[in-house]
Amino acid sequence: MATDDPALSLLAEAPQGGDEPRRDGDRLDDENRLKSDFVRRVRDALDEGERDQVYDLVEPLHPADIADLFELLDADERPRLASAITDLMSADVIAELNDHVREQLVEDLPAEDIAEIAEQLETDDAVAMLEDLDEADQQAVLAELDPEDRAAIESALAYPEESAGRLMSRDFIAVPEHMTVGQLIDYLREDMRLATEFWEVFIVDQRHHPVGSCALSWILRAPRPVALADVMKRDQTLIPVTMDQEEVALRFQKYALISAAVVDEAGRLVGQITVDDVVHIIQEEAGEDALLLSGAGDGDINEPIHLTIRTRLTWLVVNLGTAIIASSVVGLFQGAIARFALLAVLMPIVSGMGGNAGTQTLAVVVRALATNQLTESNTLRMIWREFRIALANGLSLGLLIGLAVATIFGNPLLGAVIGSAMVINNLMAGCAGIAVPVVLDRLKIDPAVSSAVFVTMATDVMGFFSFLGLAVLAGLA
Amino acid sequence: MATDDPALSLLAEAPQGGDEPRRDGDRLDDENRLKSDFVRRVRDALDEGERDQVYDLVEPLHPADIADLFELLDADERPRLASAITDLMSADVIAELNDHVREQLVEDLPAEDIAEIAEQLETDDAVAMLEDLDEADQQAVLAELDPEDRAAIESALAYPEESAGRLMSRDFIAVPEHMTVGQLIDYLREDMRLATEFWEVFIVDQRHHPVGSCALSWILRAPRPVALADVMKRDQTLIPVTMDQEEVALRFQKYALISAAVVDEAGRLVGQITVDDVVHIIQEEAGEDALLLSGAGDGDINEPIHLTIRTRLTWLVVNLGTAIIASSVVGLFQGAIARFALLAVLMPIVSGMGGNAGTQTLAVVVRALATNQLTESNTLRMIWREFRIALANGLSLGLLIGLAVATIFGNPLLGAVIGSAMVINNLMAGCAGIAVPVVLDRLKIDPAVSSAVFVTMATDVMGFFSFLGLAVLAGLA
Numbered sequence: 001m002a003t004d005d006p007a008l009s010l011l012a013e014a015p016q017g018g019d020e021p022r023r024d025g026d027r028l029d030d031e032n033r034l035k036s037d038f039v040r041r042v043r044d045a046l047d048e049g050e051r052d053q054v055y056d057l058v059e060p061l062h063p064a065d066i067a068d069l070f071e072l073l074d075a076d077e078r079p080r081l082a083s084a085i086t087d088l089m090s091a092d093v094i095a096e097l098n099d100h101v102r103e104q105l106v107e108d109l110p111a112e113d114i115a116e117i118a119e120q121l122e123t124d125d126a127v128a129m130l131e132d133l134d135e136a137d138q139q140a141v142l143a144e145l146d147p148e149d150r151a152a153i154e155s156a157l158a159y160p161e162e163s164a165g166r167l168m169s170r171d172f173i174a175v176p177e178h179m180t181v182g183q184l185i186d187y188l189r190e191d192m193r194l195a196t197e198f199w200e201v202f203i204v205d206q207r208h209h210p211v212g213s214c215a216l217s218w219i220l221r222a223p224r225p226v227a228l229a230d231v232m233k234r235d236q237t238l239i240p241v242t243m244d245q246e247e248v249a250l251r252f253q254k255y256a257l258i259s260a261a262v263v264d265e266a267g268r269l270v271g272q273i274t275v276d277d278v279v280h281i282i283q284e285e286a287g288e289d290a291l292l293l294s295g296a297g298d299g300d301i302n303e304p305i306h307l308t309i310r311t312r313l314t315w316l317v318v319n320l321g322t323a324i325i326a327s328s329v330v331g332l333f334q335g336a337i338a339r340f341a342l343l344a345v346l347m348p349i350v351s352g353m354g355g356n357a358g359t360q361t362l363a364v365v366v367r368a369l370a371t372n373q374l375t376e377s378n379t380l381r382m383i384w385r386e387f388r389i390a391l392a393n394g395l396s397l398g399l400l401i402g403l404a405v406a407t408i409f410g411n412p413l414l415g416a417v418i419g420s421a422m423v424i425n426n427l428m429a430g431c432a433g434i435a436v437p438v439v440l441d442r443l444k445i446d447p448a449v450s451s452a453v454f455v456t457m458a459t460d461v462m463g464f465f466s467f468l469g470l471a472v473l474a475g476l477a
Numbered sequence: 478m479a480t481d482d483p484a485l486s487l488l489a490e491a492p493q494g495g496d497e498p499r500r501d502g503d504r505l506d507d508e509n510r511l512k513s514d515f516v517r518r519v520r521d522a523l524d525e526g527e528r529d530q531v532y533d534l535v536e537p538l539h540p541a542d543i544a545d546l547f548e549l550l551d552a553d554e555r556p557r558l559a560s561a562i563t564d565l566m567s568a569d570v571i572a573e574l575n576d577h578v579r580e581q582l583v584e585d586l587p588a589e590d591i592a593e594i595a596e597q598l599e600t601d602d603a604v605a606m607l608e609d610l611d612e613a614d615q616q617a618v619l620a621e622l623d624p625e626d627r628a629a630i631e632s633a634l635a636y637p638e639e640s641a642g643r644l645m646s647r648d649f650i651a652v653p654e655h656m657t658v659g660q661l662i663d664y665l666r667e668d669m670r671l672a673t674e675f676w677e678v679f680i681v682d683q684r685h686h687p688v689g690s691c692a693l694s695w696i697l698r699a700p701r702p703v704a705l706a707d708v709m710k711r712d713q714t715l716i717p718v719t720m721d722q723e724e725v726a727l728r729f730q731k732y733a734l735i736s737a738a739v740v741d742e743a744g745r746l747v748g749q750i751t752v753d754d755v756v757h758i759i760q761e762e763a764g765e766d767a768l769l770l771s772g773a774g775d776g777d778i779n780e781p782i783h784l785t786i787r788t789r790l791t792w793l794v795v796n797l798g799t800a801i802i803a804s805s806v807v808g809l810f811q812g813a814i815a816r817f818a819l820l821a822v823l824m825p826i827v828s829g830m831g832g833n834a835g836t837q838t839l840a841v842v843v844r845a846l847a848t849n850q851l852t853e854s855n856t857l858r859m860i861w862r863e864f865r866i867a868l869a870n871g872l873s874l875g876l877l878i879g880l881a882v883a884t885i886f887g888n889p890l891l892g893a894v895i896g897s898a899m900v901i902n903n904l905m906a907g908c909a910g911i912a913v914p915v916v917l918d919r920l921k922i923d924p925a926v927s928s929a930v931f932v933t934m935a936t937d938v939m940g941f942f943s944f945l946g947l948a949v950l951a952g953l954a
Contacts, residue, residue: 031724031727032727032728032731032849033849033852034854036852036854039854040854062712062732064731064733068849071850071855072852072855074858098850185697188697189697189698189699189700194698195694196694196695196698197692199692199693199735215674215676216676216693216697217665217672217674217676217693218673220665220693220697221665221671221673223666235539247508247509250508250509251509252756253756253757253760254509254541255539255541256541256753256756257753258676258752258753275752275753276733276734276735276752279729279730279733279752279756279759280730282756282759282763283730283760283763283848284763286759286760286761286763286764287763287764287766287844287847287848289764289766289767290766290767290770290840290844291840291841291844293767293840294833294837294839294840294841295836295837296840296841299840299841299844299845301841301850301851301859302850305862305865305866308866309866309869312837312866313869313870315833315837316830316833316834316837316870317873317874320826320874320878323825323826324881326825326829327822327823328822330821330822330825331819331822334818334819334822335818337814337815337818337821337822338814338815338818341811341812341814341815341821342811343821344807344811344814344818344820344821344824345804345805345807345808345811345814346804347821347825348803348807348824348825348828348937348941349797349800349804351825352800352803352933352937353796353800356771356772356793356796357789357793359771359772360771360772360789360792360793361773362771363767363770363771363776364768364773364776364778367764367767367776368776368778371760371764372509373548373575373778373779374778375511375549376513377511377513377517377549381551382778385782388782389782389786392790393786393789393793397790397793397794400794400797401797404801460825460829
């Protein structure tokens with residue numbers, strides 16, 4: 001931003017798309033995904049080395065769609081695309097790229113190219129690009145940066161991963177309390193080095209502690225002579241610089257924030273976080289439960305395959321252990337099974353249904369814990385609620401399977417046994433489904449990661465034990 | 478907003494919290510949840526009928542925390558709390574309340590009270606409050622509203638549920654292209670009926686079609702004489718009024734939007750959606766996968782219990798059907814099991830591990846489909862990826878269990894049989910885990926809702942069939 005005339009400088013930054021808005025009908029489908037035949041055309045052009053054609057195809061895309069295009073291509077096509085569209089590789093494209101895809105691309109680019117991209121990026125995006133590089137490559141890139149950017153990025157990298165310090169931008173507007181609306185507008189118009197992306201202005205005292213914030217719409221609607229102290233909101237949510245990004249995302253969501261001030265240990269304003277940086281995190285954190293519960297790690301389809309195999313295999317091996325424990329319960333009843341093999345036919349129904357019911361409770365409880373809806377204050381009520389659900393569903397399913405078995409096999413006693421086992425195992429499922437995640441949460445262990453293995457073991461063991469045990473007690477075998 | 482002096486009017490709206498920011502240490506824990514002993518103090522005061530004490534306790538809370546408090550209390554305590562703190566029941570509290578809790582509260586309040594609250598709310602929040610009421614109650618409330626509010630709410634209710642039309646606010650700023658920055662600021666300062674919550678100004682042509690948008694920071698930084706046409710961004714994401722809210726949320730996320738213009742079928746600007754209205758949806762939609770996959774419906778812990786039981790039981794009954802199908806496969810091998818009961822002991826390991834592996838793949842694929850990361854363009858690559866993962870994990874697990882069984886039972890043939898069955902079932906899990914959700918997605922059926930039942934059936938059937946079948950082929954029984 002070297003222009004002296006602010007209007008010109010603003011003009012230069014505003015994308016000028018002509019009079020007609022972009023028409024994306026031939027590139028995007030009705031769910032706003034890139035059409036497969038558009039991707040095929042890009043692929044064909046890449047294969048034929050037609051770089052100009054590639055450029056013409058990609059040029060009209062929004063940066064977020066260019067990022068999507070990279071993700072849809074095969075790993076070996078990505079660097080070829082990047083080299084065909086170098087000047088379209090804007091900061092926005094880099095910022096929107098999937099972490100793994102970005103990491104791979106960054107590894108394939110020379111340090112000075114990365115530095116050139118990093119300089120256009122906001123600090124938070126530059127940090128996201130550099131944090132994955134190994135120490136030596138990071139130093140090589142930092143050396144290419146101008147001192148001011150380097151200092152900003154180095155200080156961000158000093159904060160823990162996934163903390164507010166990594167996420168925040170250092171470009172924000174902070175002004176003193178006694179300033180008037182008019183003075184603020186003049187200041188914003190005159191100083192061209194100021195941030196261009198901001199939604200609130202922060203008001204600070206002499207020690208640079210935030211004392212209030214003011215949405216831009218309030219400033220635009222107030223007369224020039226009014227002091228900022230009289231329009232600002234004093235109650236604001238301050239984000240400590242070391243706060244975990246998941247916690248930051250929960251605050252933004254709970255208090256419907258657009259931007260928030262980040263403060264250091266001494267309470268000084270050091271950065272701002274805006275909601276667009278947080279939306280991805282909200283989405284990722286909310287979506288990861290299903291993946292963690294299943295033991296699929298972060299479940300990113302762009303992750304290198306050996307990491308995926310390792311993550312999933314670890315979980316499967318743990319589950320193999322619990323499956324062996326459950327099967328050893330069946331082993332106790334080998335004699336009974338040899339005498340009456342029908343027991344082996346029916347036993348998976350009891351254990352499997354317990355597993356299903358346990359997974360339901362588990363999914364609900366893990367979600368409620370993650371969104372802070374389940375706390376000490378309502379845990380007892382929730383346990384009672386899940387108990388009643390388990391009882392109602394256990395009785396219904398037990399009656400259903402009991403009648404079916406009694407009728408099909410003409411054996412009312414067998415029906416009574418499997419029906420009772422079903423009720424018992426559903427209660428086990430409900431209790432384990434709530435107790436396991438709640439206890440893990442109290443122990444500060446992420447319940448989404450480790451609950452399922454305990455709950456499945458509980459329902460498998462209880463399923464086999466209650467059904468086979470009752471069958472033996474009833475004299476069926 | 479009847480004041481003539483805009484500064485005074487703004488002052489009246491800005492919350493004045495005194496010079497010190499709120500200190501929440503004794504009410505909120507370190508994860509920003511209400512402390513259980515604070516909730517207990519409110520409960521005790523409610524039980525003793527100490528309404529003033531309840532008021533004093535609740536008064537310093539942020540509206541979002543008051544909403545949380547309602548959710549943490551038992552259903553019968555909520556109306557008593559509401560009546561003790563009537564004048565704290567602001568629009569923000571109502572907007573933040575869980576849908577089920579709000580519905581219950583709204584049912585307990587007389588129509589004129591609801592109308593009084595509805596009048597303070599933005600259209601979208603008022604609609605959220607009224608849409609759950611039955612027709613007669615809705616009419617009673619609408620009759621109490623002033624004509625302008627009633628018209629806005631009625632027209633919003635005419636749009637489909639969960640559409641952009643329900644979500645949007647009708648309070649937005651739309652100005653003509655030829656206006657200058659200075660004229661816009663004067664207009665905003667003078668007209669007191671205008672919206673106070675906005676982050677962008679929309680620029681429209683004579684037919685009221687949006688032609689561009691302008692972030693407030695751009696306006697504040699531009700000199701007065703500059704025409705809006707010269708600072709506005711022409712490329713903007715327009716939201717059709719009938720678009721589903723999930724799609725709206727994906728657009729906001731993909732393009733990092735703060736607010737967006739909503740247009741009707743004729744392309745006219747009819748409303749705006751701001752990111753704070755969308756953040757809840759992003760979070761809900763992303764989090765619902767785990768719940769839907771488990772068959773727990775929307776998994777809301779505040780839902781009336783009979784609805785929860787019905788949702789979960791429906792899913793369990795469907796699963797009971799597939800469990801019976803799987804167990805009938807075991808039935809084919811009853812003779813073999815009677816001769817060699819150890820087969821019944823080991824078979825749940827094969828089926829169970831297949832189920833675990835299938836769930837992993839399923840969780841990853843459902844997530845990738847939901848976030849538009851898996852499209853036609855990369856489906857083949859993903860199938861190949863999942864196949865290799867399934868093969869690698871199947872071989873590892875097969876080797877592990879094969880060696881264990883061969884050693885423990887001194888039966889190498891049995892080890893070879895269970896090892897091979899494990900490889901086969903892992904491949905089945907990988908194939909079903911990706912094929913089922915992809916096919917359902919193509920058929921426009923939500924893969925999160927219905928995939929798991931098919932995948933589990935596939936891995937159960939193949940687990941039993943491959944293990945018992947191979948055992949018979951090998952002459953083990």
